[in-house]
Amino acid sequence: MEVFADAFTYLIARREYVLATLTDHFMLVIWATFFVILIGVPLGIIISRTNRLQELVLGSVGILYTIPILALLGFLIPIMGIGTRPALIALVIYGLLPVVRNTCVGISQVPAMTKEAALGMGANNLQLLFKVEIPLTFPVIFAGIRTAMVMTFSLATYAVFIGAGGMGSIIMRGMRTYNTGMLLAGIIMVVITTVLLDRVVGFIDNRVQKKFSLAD
Amino acid sequence: MTREISVELQDVVKVYDTTKVVDGVNLSIEKGEIFVLIGPSGCGKTTTLKMINQLIPHTSGNILVNGMNVKELDAVELRRSIGYVIQYIGLLPHLTIEENITFVLQLIRRPKKEQKKRAHELIETVGLPASYLKRHPRELSGGQQQRIGVARALAGDPEILLMDEPFGAVDPLTREQLQNELLRLQETIQKTIVFVTHDIQEAFKVGNRIGIMRNGKMASVGNAMELVKNEDEFVRSFVGQGAIFDALDNIPVKRVMENDIPNVREGEPFKLKTAMNGWENIIVLDQNGAGVGYVSLEDVGPDGVIPAGAVRPLLPGCSPDLSIKKAVEQMLYGGRTWLPVASPENVFEGIVTFQACAGLLSREAG
Numbered sequence: 001m002e003v004f005a006d007a008f009t010y011l012i013a014r015r016e017y018v019l020a021t022l023t024d025h026f027m028l029v030i031w032a033t034f035f036v037i038l039i040g041v042p043l044g045i046i047i048s049r050t051n052r053l054q055e056l057v058l059g060s061v062g063i064l065y066t067i068p069i070l071a072l073l074g075f076l077i078p079i080m081g082i083g084t085r086p087a088l089i090a091l092v093i094y095g096l097l098p099v100v101r102n103t104c105v106g107i108s109q110v111p112a113m114t115k116e117a118a119l120g121m122g123a124n125n126l127q128l129l130f131k132v133e134i135p136l137t138f139p140v141i142f143a144g145i146r147t148a149m150v151m152t153f154s155l156a157t158y159a160v161f162i163g164a165g166g167m168g169s170i171i172m173r174g175m176r177t178y179n180t181g182m183l184l185a186g187i188i189m190v191v192i193t194t195v196l197l198d199r200v201v202g203f204i205d206n207r208v209q210k211k212f213s214l215a216d
Numbered sequence: 217m218t219r220e221i222s223v224e225l226q227d228v229v230k231v232y233d234t235t236k237v238v239d240g241v242n243l244s245i246e247k248g249e250i251f252v253l254i255g256p257s258g259c260g261k262t263t264t265l266k267m268i269n270q271l272i273p274h275t276s277g278n279i280l281v282n283g284m285n286v287k288e289l290d291a292v293e294l295r296r297s298i299g300y301v302i303q304y305i306g307l308l309p310h311l312t313i314e315e316n317i318t319f320v321l322q323l324i325r326r327p328k329k330e331q332k333k334r335a336h337e338l339i340e341t342v343g344l345p346a347s348y349l350k351r352h353p354r355e356l357s358g359g360q361q362q363r364i365g366v367a368r369a370l371a372g373d374p375e376i377l378l379m380d381e382p383f384g385a386v387d388p389l390t391r392e393q394l395q396n397e398l399l400r401l402q403e404t405i406q407k408t409i410v411f412v413t414h415d416i417q418e419a420f421k422v423g424n425r426i427g428i429m430r431n432g433k434m435a436s437v438g439n440a441m442e443l444v445k446n447e448d449e450f451v452r453s454f455v456g457q458g459a460i461f462d463a464l465d466n467i468p469v470k471r472v473m474e475n476d477i478p479n480v481r482e483g484e485p486f487k488l489k490t491a492m493n494g495w496e497n498i499i500v501l502d503q504n505g506a507g508v509g510y511v512s513l514e515d516v517g518p519d520g521v522i523p524a525g526a527v528r529p530l531l532p533g534c535s536p537d538l539s540i541k542k543a544v545e546q547m548l549y550g551g552r553t554w555l556p557v558a559s560p561e562n563v564f565e566g567i568v569t570f571q572a573c574a575g576l577l578s579r580e581a582g
Contacts, residue, residue: 114309119367120266121300122293123323124323131319135310136310171530212310
């Protein structure tokens with residue numbers, strides 16, 4: 001039990017450092033989520049229109065998703081060097097799959113009758129997209145964003161390997177110096193914040209699902 | 217009398233791959249009429265309807281809306297100028313009733329204030345309380361959703377309404393109610409309505425004219441009576457056995473009502489010199505002019521005094537707008553050969569007899 005006491009002592013004594021890694025970690029995830037949405041949602045919409053593109057893109061995104069993170073980070077070093085940028089790119093690559101897939105599936109599942117009603121009343125293509133398809137698909141898209149966000153948050157622990165900081169740094173340092181208190185402190189931070197993030201985003205997700213629940 | 221043509225189809229053809237779904241349809245739909253397109257499934261009726269607002273572009277031929285060729289119009293603008301009603305699933309589930317009704321106004325970016333005003337007007341027009349405006353479609357019954365569908369189509373005040381099996385998804389009782397409401401509404405709005413259905417009774421009831429389609433061709437066009445007497449084998453089999461009776465469903469009782477009926481106020485003596493017009497009974501009215509009973513001329517005393525015991529009860533009065541089919545039904549159920557006709561304020565107006573109904577039938581069907 002001594003090791004827990006050590007961990008908490010560390011967290012309190014080095015709180016400024018801990019807080020700094022936490023901020024780095026969060027910023028990395030927020031930026032990654034931002035780019036995932038920016039790329040993933042339009043990509044999902046585009047591929048929902050054509051079957052051939054859909055198979056191609058979902059297939060490629062699926063393959064990227066299965067690459068182990070350390071391999072991907074290692075692969076990015078000769079191309080982009082180290083630092084925040086390659087870490088961000090790796091996280092975006094992992095986050096894309098759930099968002100692209102959910103957007104694509106959601107948009108393709110908007111009933112033809114509903115779309116026809118909107119078109120019949122004189123909606124143009126953009127109005128159909130923004131007034132009907134996206135609002136109707138929003139809960140599904142949001143569920144994808146939730147998955148992507150929680151996943152990139154836990155994956156961001158590896159960002160330290162490529163020099164992008166984050167809470168992985170505490171764990172790394174603890175391992176390198178055989179400082180079990182510090183190691184445990186890092187683990188506790190990662191676990192607690194991941195669970196908290198999942199809870200918070202999950203809460204928002206539930207609100208979204210309730211507000212948009214469309215069961216007829 | 218030449219009437220204004222709202223929608224005209226000239227030799228319109230629609231080809232999917234190699235099949236001709238619509239094969240050379242010619243049609244003139246007059247301003248202010250309800251034109252029903254009917255036929256077995258796959259006959260091309262819905263395709264024909266959707267070509268009018270170019271949801272489905274036609275392959276060849278001309279479609280004119282208010283004299284303008286739809287190919288030369290912007291499809292989006294065209295659709296905004298034509299009301300469109302489909303089965304109730306067509307309400308947008310993520311929008312409130314108010315947002316659904318004003319959807320067209322949102323598309324053309326009308327001011328919010330105007331949208332709100334219009335939503336309140338229209339929900340009243342279709343007979344639902346304004347409190348429903350804040351609800352979502354799923355909180356309404358099928359019939360209520362369908363009324364909202366009609367309100368939504370009227371939002372932009374279009375001259376033409378396209379209705380694609382609008383009452384197909386509701387139960388028969390509600391359907392009849394909606395048909396009646398549509399007919400009542402049409403008296404005030406006077407739109408040109410193109411109405412697709414697969415139900416011949418519905419066609420007879422709501423249609424001023426009916427076009428029967430078969431294999432992409434227009435098999436026959438005419439009013440209910442003309443279709444009933446059509447000799448064509450397909451039309452006959454499609455219209456069916458009970459058709460002549462159903463065809464009476466859109467003719468109101470007032471067309472055959474007799475209104476010179478001898479009557480007398482309760483408690484007053486009957487003037488024996490009153491012309492009877494070949495009629496043997498006298499209707500007894502109360503002080504408000506509502507029918508309370510009838511008495512046979514034979515039972516009237518020498519001074520025109522009506523013995524209290526001789527007054528026999530009337531069947532419930534029917535409205536002058538009731539269809540002849542319904543009136544005959546009421547006669548059959550009531551075991552009489554005539555019905556009193558009363559205004560909505562329950563003032564006696566005349567009577568309708570079985571004979572007059574049958575006479576009309578033979579006249580119209582010639």
